[in-house]
Amino acid sequence: MLVFPFGDDNVKGGYFPLFTYIFLAINVLVFLYEIQLSEPALASFFHNFGTIPAEVTEGHDTHTLFTNMFLHGGWAHLIGNMLFLWIFADNIEALVGSPRFFIFYVVGGLAASFGHIWFNWDSTIPAVGASGAIAAVMGAYFVLFPQSRIKMLFLIFPFTVPAIVFLGFWIFSQVSSGVAGLAVETAETAGVAWWAHIIGFAFGVLAGFYWRVQGALKGSYFERKEVYV
Numbered sequence: 001m002l003v004f005p006f007g008d009d010n011v012k013g014g015y016f017p018l019f020t021y022i023f024l025a026i027n028v029l030v031f032l033y034e035i036q037l038s039e040p041a042l043a044s045f046f047h048n049f050g051t052i053p054a055e056v057t058e059g060h061d062t063h064t065l066f067t068n069m070f071l072h073g074g075w076a077h078l079i080g081n082m083l084f085l086w087i088f089a090d091n092i093e094a095l096v097g098s099p100r101f102f103i104f105y106v107v108g109g110l111a112a113s114f115g116h117i118w119f120n121w122d123s124t125i126p127a128v129g130a131s132g133a134i135a136a137v138m139g140a141y142f143v144l145f146p147q148s149r150i151k152m153l154f155l156i157f158p159f160t161v162p163a164i165v166f167l168g169f170w171i172f173s174q175v176s177s178g179v180a181g182l183a184v185e186t187a188e189t190a191g192v193a194w195w196a197h198i199i200g201f202a203f204g205v206l207a208g209f210y211w212r213v214q215g216a217l218k219g220s221y222f223e224r225k226e227v228y229v
Contacts, residue, residue: 007151014094050126071128108136115199132196139204
């Protein structure tokens with residue numbers, strides 16, 4: 001990838017992003033366990049802890065709705081997700097606090113899993129990855145920090161773009177791919193849980209608006225924070 005994000009404007013004076021770091025650590029540790037497994041053992045691990053829509057819709061292995069969000073299919077999958085978690089999650093947790101963030105992240109991941117299942121009802125392929133929960137974080141960021149500057153790198157050249165532009169382009173690409181995949185599956189649309197991303201993002205947007213309204217009703221909820229470093 002020639003262009004990629006590597007940072008953002010951080011909240012100053014907010015809550016310490018404890019669960020952001022915990023989720024990062026758990027994902028990395030689980031992946032380090034995965035790479036120690038043989039290929040058959042890894043396939044069994046994914047089957048036992050990844051979300052298989054056809055099984056969940058029959059009422060089996062419902063625990064995988066939670067466990068799947070800590071599994072990854074390769075280094076690129078892990079690094080991409082953890083980079084986005086690192087960039088976007090700390091601001092949300094810093095603003096709303098760790099208990100709210102923990103609930104939000106888990107419920108966002110569950111919503112994303114249900115979204116994937118709804119559009120892949122009969123699939124027997126395990127779905128793994130934190131991207132649905134992270135998409136929820138990105139959706140909330142889209143609403144709560146639209147003018148935050150996302151730090152980008154093109155080769156060795158840094159530049160910034162507003163979060164509303166970066167995230168707007170991101171969700172547009174997810175919806176385009178998801179809709180295309182419904183019409184006809186191609187090499188570009190296969191193997192990615194587009195609708196987990198889309199539903200996760202939508203959940204995050206709703207949560208973001210809820211927190212904005214809550215902040216407005218409480219008067220100084222958002223104003224208590226010195227928003228950016």
